[in-house]
Amino acid sequence: MRRIMVLGAGYAGLHAVKQLVAQNPDAEIMLINKDVYHYDTARLHEVAVGRTDPSEISFNLREKINPGVTLVIDEVVRIDHDIRAVELRKNGLIFYDYLINALGGASSTPDVPGATGNVLPLITLDDAMRARSHVEQVLTDYRLSQNPYDLRVAVCGDGFSAVAFMAALMHEIPALAKKFDVPAKKMEVHCFASNPRPLYRFDPKLTEWIMEDLGGSGVIFHGSSRVTRIEPGTVFIGNQTFHANTIVWATGIRGSRVVPVSGYVQKFNRVIVNDDLSVVEADGGWPREFVIGDVSAVANPETGRVYPASAQLAIQQADCAVSNVLSLLHGGRTFRFVFKPYGTILPLGPHSGVAQLENSKGKYTRLKGAKVRLLISRMNKYFREAIV
Ligand SMILES: Cc1cc2nc3c(=O)[nH]c(=O)nc-3n(C[C@H](O)[C@H](O)[C@H](O)COP(=O)(O)OP(=O)(O)OC[C@H]3O[C@@H](n4cnc5c(N)ncnc54)[C@H](O)[C@@H]3O)c2cc1C
Structure with a gap:
């Protein structure tokens, strides 16, 4: 029997598996993931600030995956396209007939000297839990040390996850201060970014609202401040230094580390893909392989710029990759991927948010405040239903 292999149990991989199961192909469906659980990446900031328990944003794959799917819990080390095999850390080589690579992203820390090991990325559930324990530890330390840097958080980055994290943290500060018996008024959150303002490339009105919200809640924004180096407890912006015993790294993502060795x-x-999400020709191409989600780079045909990584993009790519694999399986041709964005929705703490929604005529509606939270709940529900 032929084997369709899906790598990664994030939004992209799990939606692909769900769609494949629904189509009941005459092939084995195999899912490989390094952890036995899935986590909702779009809600990691809630765990990082201690507002949400990790169990609320994750589930055990063995309990939710259709029993007809072969589930392998192991880490992908490399892909050998020529022999159509994936090398796993524990299980060695496993062969495929068709591959959907949805390995997701990794933090983009290596570019900045000293960052690795001295900053807290926010890409995986482990990262979020590490950030949470770190914050709890420095707040505990403060009671003895009275060191003001224990109460300072520096956030490097100004994108989606940085803004969501800062807004959630500002909301949580009174509860944290009470729990750890530290003065809430002395806690500081600073944001360092190379852009002049957060989410620079987004709609200016949304950016203005975000600035108002974050600024109003006390975030100190250091625009046009590119971080050049990190040392333990110190952020360097050129020759200037800033001390904080919590340094969060949220400057965006790179694709999986499996990519450069494969x-x-x-x-x-991030793998540059063809318009049908197959792999751009290398050594004659690998036509039975599709790359989707954060590990892929898909350009907007109108602007030529790569779409920002998002769960909505990952889910729509999974639909296209599954159709293309099934079409090839039946001797057919592949189809072009067309992204239909529904807009941008960003949480600003548990009770607020901003959104820019696009209608079918390409016109935008902007929303802010409590009504956006309803949209966010619906969005999170939609993401969940797309994968299980
Ligand atoms: C804090 C935060 C907030 C966000 N908010 C939003 C939002 O509001 N809306 C939105 O649309 N998008 C949001 N995003 C982006 C969105 O979460 C990602 O675009 C989406 O998760 C991509 O899905 P994916 O399946 O490609 O990757 P992932 O969800 O990262 O899944 C990749 C999977 O592959 C596994 N894996 C990785 N490497 C290996 C390996 N070597 N071997 C085996 N398994 C491996 C991982 O364990 C994981 O299960 C947010 C992202 C972050 C970090």
Whole structure:
């Protein structure tokens, strides 16, 4: 029997598996993931600030995956496209007939000297739990040390996850201060970014609202401040230094570390794909392989710019990759991927948010405040239903 292999149990991989199961192909469906659980990446900031328990944003794959799917819990080390095999850390080589690579992203820390080991990324559930324990530890330390840097958080980055984290943290500060018996008024959150203002490339009105919200809640924004180096407890912006005993790294993501060792044509470890999501030709191409989600780089045909990584993009790519694999399986041709964005929705703490929604005529509606939370609940529900 032929084997369709899906790598990664994030939004992209799990939606692909769900769609494959629904189509009941005459092939084995195999899912490989390094952890036995899935986590909702779009809600990691809630765990990082201690507001939400990790169990609320994750589930055990063995309990939710259709029993007809072969589930392998192991880490992908490399892909050998020529022999159509994936090398796993524990299980060695496993062969496929068709591959959907949805390995997701990794933090983009390596570019900045000293960052690795001295900053807290926010890409995986482990990262979020590490950030949470770190914050709890420095707040505990403060009672003895009275060191003001224990009460300072520096956030490097100004994108989606940085803004969501800062807004959630500002909301949580009174509860944290009470729990750890530290003065809430002395806790500081600073944001360092190379752009002049947060989410620079987004709609200016949304950016203005975000600035108002974060600024109003006390975040100190250091725009046009590119972080050049990190040392334990210190952020360097050129010759200037800033001390904080919690340094969160949220400058965006790169693709999986498997990409550079697997011979793909790539940029920042994100695989450049053809318009049908197959792999850009390398050594004659690998036509039975599709790359989706954060590990892929898909350009907007109108602007030529790569779409920002998002769960909505990952889910729609999974639909296209599944259709293309099934079409090839039946001797057919592949289809072009067309992204239909529904807009941008960003949480600003548990009771607020901003959104820019696009209607079918390409017109935008902007929303802010409590009504956006309803949209966010619906969005999170939609993401969940797309994968289980
Ligand atoms: C804090 C935060 C907030 C966000 N908010 C939003 C939002 O509001 N809306 C939105 O649309 N998007 C949001 N995003 C982006 C969105 O979460 C990602 O685009 C989406 O998770 C991509 O899905 P994916 O399946 O490609 O990757 P992932 O969800 O990262 O899944 C990848 C999977 O592959 C596994 N894996 C990785 N490497 C290996 C390996 N070597 N071997 C085996 N398994 C491996 C991982 O364990 C994981 O299960 C947010 C992201 C972050 C970090």
